[in-house]
Amino acid sequence: MIKLHELYFEKYIHAPVIEEAIDRVAGQINAEFGDKNPIFLVILNGAFKFASDVISRFKGDCEVEFMKLSSYDGTETTGNVVVQLPLEVDLEDRHVVIIEDVVDSGNTIEMLLTSLVHSGVARCHIASLFFKPKSYTKEYKIHYVGMEIENDFIVGYGLDYNGLGRNLNEVYKLKSNIMTNLVLFGPPGAGKGTQASILKEEYNLVHISTGDVFRYNIKNATELGTLAKSYMDKGQLVPDEVTIKMLSAEVDKNADAKGFIFDGFPRTTAQAEALDVLLEEKGTQVSAMVALEVDDEVLVQRLLERGKTSGRKDDANEQVIRDRIKVYYNETSILKGYYQEQDKYHGVDGIGDIDQITARLRQVIDKL
Numbered sequence: 001m002i003k004l005h006e007l008y009f010e011k012y013i014h015a016p017v018i019e020e021a022i023d024r025v026a027g028q029i030n031a032e033f034g035d036k037n038p039i040f041l042v043i044l045n046g047a048f049k050f051a052s053d054v055i056s057r058f059k060g061d062c063e064v065e066f067m068k069l070s071s072y073d074g075t076e077t078t079g080n081v082v083v084q085l086p087l088e089v090d091l092e093d094r095h096v097v098i099i100e101d102v103v104d105s106g107n108t109i110e111m112l113l114t115s116l117v118h119s120g121v122a123r124c125h126i127a128s129l130f131f132k133p134k135s136y137t138k139e140y141k142i143h144y145v146g147m148e149i150e151n152d153f154i155v156g157y158g159l160d161y162n163g164l165g166r167n168l169n170e171v172y173k174l175k176s177n178i179m180t181n182l183v184l185f186g187p188p189g190a191g192k193g194t195q196a197s198i199l200k201e202e203y204n205l206v207h208i209s210t211g212d213v214f215r216y217n218i219k220n221a222t223e224l225g226t227l228a229k230s231y232m233d234k235g236q237l238v239p240d241e242v243t244i245k246m247l248s249a250e251v252d253k254n255a256d257a258k259g260f261i262f263d264g265f266p267r268t269t270a271q272a273e274a275l276d277v278l279l280e281e282k283g284t285q286v287s288a289m290v291a292l293e294v295d296d297e298v299l300v301q302r303l304l305e306r307g308k309t310s311g312r313k314d315d316a317n318e319q320v321i322r323d324r325i326k327v328y329y330n331e332t333s334i335l336k337g338y339y340q341e342q343d344k345y346h347g348v349d350g351i352g353d354i355d356q357i358t359a360r361l362r363q364v365i366d367k368l
């Protein structure tokens with residue numbers, strides 16, 4: 001993943017695939033024009049790299065000329081093709097190979113070919129490293145195509161986004177799947193786990209419950225579990241360093257996720273900041289903190305009830321439950337301010353039927 005200006009791009013076409021395409025196109029051009037002393041007409045700026053690769057593989061005599069055209073404004077191709085550097089060479093009876101980086105709508109090609117109509121050119125073929133068939137609106141034949149691609153906006157290998165990215169040796173595409181990342185918040189017993197398992201199905205998100213991951217590790221007697229156990233049994237927070245490392249590993253395990261529900265994380269400002277960094281590296285961010293609000297006494301009763309069947313030590317003892325709620329208000333609830341400052345905090349009434357509460361959450365999420 002790379003960032004150019006304000007946008008994120010993900011790896012799309014790797015160097016060996018590009019190389020293979022260039023070899024193939026160069027072979028075709030050699031076969032067709034090897035003994036014709038062609039003029040390679042390179043369309044700047046994007047085609048400079050492809051042109052250099054193709055022309056350096058050309059075996060016969062040839063000449064190289066340049067025209068500079070532009071039809072992109074940011075990531076959008078526009079109908080207006082502007083000639084910034086015109087061609088000032090006699091093409092009469094010459095064989096011309098136009099070298100393009102990408103043929104998109106075809107406006108540039110149309111404009112070019114129209115301008116060559118009266119030049120007396122003997123033959124004019126078009127070579128393009130990339131071709132977007134779904135966006136092509138013209139009939140002109142593109143004789144040599146390195147690769148057909150979808151309608152994604154791409155950068156690298158000569159192609160740019162507002163001037164940047166031309167130096168990249170591989171091709172990246174604009175990251176399109178904006179992730180939904182929810183921080184599900186609320187005191188112990190608020191119903192975060194219950195709601196998370198419903199929402200993850202509905203929104204196709206990956207649910208990460210730090211409490212569950214710790215409990216899994218305790219059950220399997222891992223190093224992490226041994227470390228976390230002493231804190232958890234007392235209802236205290238596991239140290240940030242350990243928790244952040246664990247969370248980061250869980251996120252990495254799900255590289256292709258459409259988004260996450262973080263349940264029980266972050267619980268401290270340091271964790272919230274670490275989460276921001278982690279998501280920023282993935283080109284995304286926290287979409288919202290959704291907090292289930294439930295009265296303390298209701299929480300205590302719910303957890304004592306759960307403790308009868310959950311087997312959780314920290315649910316069995318009323319004092320530990322009260323300590324966990326206290327930890328929530330003392331250490332964790334400051335995060336409300338952290339997300340409020342970013343306009344990302346949404347409080348939701350956590351008392352009622354499970355369905356009712358899900359509906360309230362849905363109302364918030366659907367507006368994100």
Ligand code: AMP
Pocket residue numbers: 188210211212214231232233235236237238239243263264265266267268271324
């Ligand atoms: P939970 O299942 O979310 O109620 O978490 C149970 C226990 O796991 C907590 O009381 C903490 O000891 C520990 N824990 C879970 N998440 C975190 C976190 N983000 N930071 C520190 N400790 C955590």
